[in-house]
Amino acid sequence: MILRHLYHNDLAQASYLVGCAATGEALIVDPNRDIQQYIDLAAREGLKITKITETHIHADYVSGSRELAAKTGAELYLSKEGTDEWQYDFAEESGAILIGEGDVIKVGNIRVDVWHTPGHTPEHISFLVTDTAGADRPMGIFTGDFVFVGDVGRPDLLEKAAGYANTMEAGGRQLFQSLQRFKQLDDFVQIWPGHGAGSPCGKALGAVPQSTVGYERLFNWAFQYENEDEFVNGVLADQPEPPVYFAQMKHVNKVGPAITSELRDPIMKGLPDIETALTAQQPIVDLRPGDKYASGHIPGTFNIPFEKGFVIWAGWLLPYDRPFHVIVDQQHIDAVKHELRMIGLDTLESFWSPSIVDEWKAAGNELGQVKQVTVDQVDEIGDVQIVDVRGATEHADGHIPGTQNIPVGYVGEKLQEISSDKPVVFHCQTGRRSAIAASVAAAHGRTDIYNLTGGFSAWEQAGREIESSREAATAAS
Secondary structure (H helix, E strand, O other), rough: EEEEEEEEOOOEEEEEEEEOOOOOOEEEEEEOOHHHHHHHHHHHHOOOOEEEOOOOOOOOOOOOOHHHHHHHHEEEEEEOOOOOHOOOOOOOOOEEEEEEEOEEEOOOOOOEEEEOOOOOOOOOEEEEEEEEEOOOOOOOEEEEEEEEEOOOOOHHHHHHOOOOOOOOHHHOOOOOOOHHHOOOOOOEEEEEEEEEEOOOOOOOOOOOOEEEHHHHHHHOOHHOOOOHHHHHHHHHHOOOOOOHHHHHHHHHHOOOOOOOOHOOOOEEEEEHHHHHHHHHHOOOHHHHHHHHHHHHHOOOOOOOOOOOOOHHHHHOOOOOOOOOOEOOOOOHHHHHHHHHOOOOOOOOEEOOOOHHHHHHOOOOOOOOEEEOOOOOHHHHHHHOOEEEOOOOHHHOOOOOOOOOOOOOHHHHOOOOHOOOOEEEEEEEEOOOOHHHHHHHHHHHOOOOOOEEEOOHHHHHHHOOOOOOOOHHHHHHH
């Protein structure tokens, strides 16, 4: 048996190739939209992709299953579990083979048993893998978003992100029951999850790529519960805010993603075009480093640096229903386009080189700025409103007294909730997220804004006062 692990760092997303060396066949599990990587990998291993499947209708990236099957001619296997609303709309059109509990996929000498493992989503399935050439017991299981290293898939996403009311408690109970069966697997069975640390699909995912049933039984917090009600309360507590683009991903992956080869590439434009786009209120995101944007930017643009975390914040802040544009070096535009398409942001229309900022200024236009302040300099500003743009759980664990908590992804839509009669200091843990938040406020016309360099970490290190909502709640009770 040949097993290969592929990983997208920004999405913290894993997909897999499992192949039979004897027959040259390969199965791809949970492919993303970058389908060429699977074709190239199979070729390097001397394998042919004959089967493709996925564990569920994904919410955090665009699935590549449909496009990869069309490109390679491989058989496409999709879940038939869950009620009618959880079925793939494109399954019949794509000639997909519907699978569920008890079904078996054969990949040469590799046997893949299908388990229905609902909880994260109703249609979720997992794949138990046995190399029948040398064993009669399973080696491992592809768990998708069911079981992670150190965590389990959150059951609240359908309700919080996709708008399916009254589903998270029921999902939590389904997840508990799925885990009871999972616990009966042998200790040596390996766990090959769909995500790692940094994914919003859970709250405590580990950074190592795989684990075993025995290890997780001992150390995964979710395996310590024997009472269903207590488990449900535990799994729903302290989950991070789900990115707003998750609802769009659920829809795209259910109805069928667009074929990337049919999408238009962005074109480079000049100074008059940026004025046209701003007038039309089409979003323009400046991908330069945060300090470059802060020291001088075109008013009306906002900043997401093209670095680690870019694609997640793009999903939070960019629209799916109208054109948008970027400011980035031409040498990086293909990489930017590729990353945006991973989460279905297909309406990138045009781009400008960073030199457009100098051209804007040379044409007699003012540049915007976001002032950077240290902890000590906050006092010098006077009466300010401090806005904490970290997640609600982070804020509850410890925060600057009197701060307003608005997670960065919500700053644009909640800007009217921030005081307009005093300067605003944005902060996060280290200063990176708050720089993005401040740029969003700047794009909406706020000029009296500051970014706290070093963030909450610098505030703590300076020995300044902090408070905890959790401690206050415990004292009150």
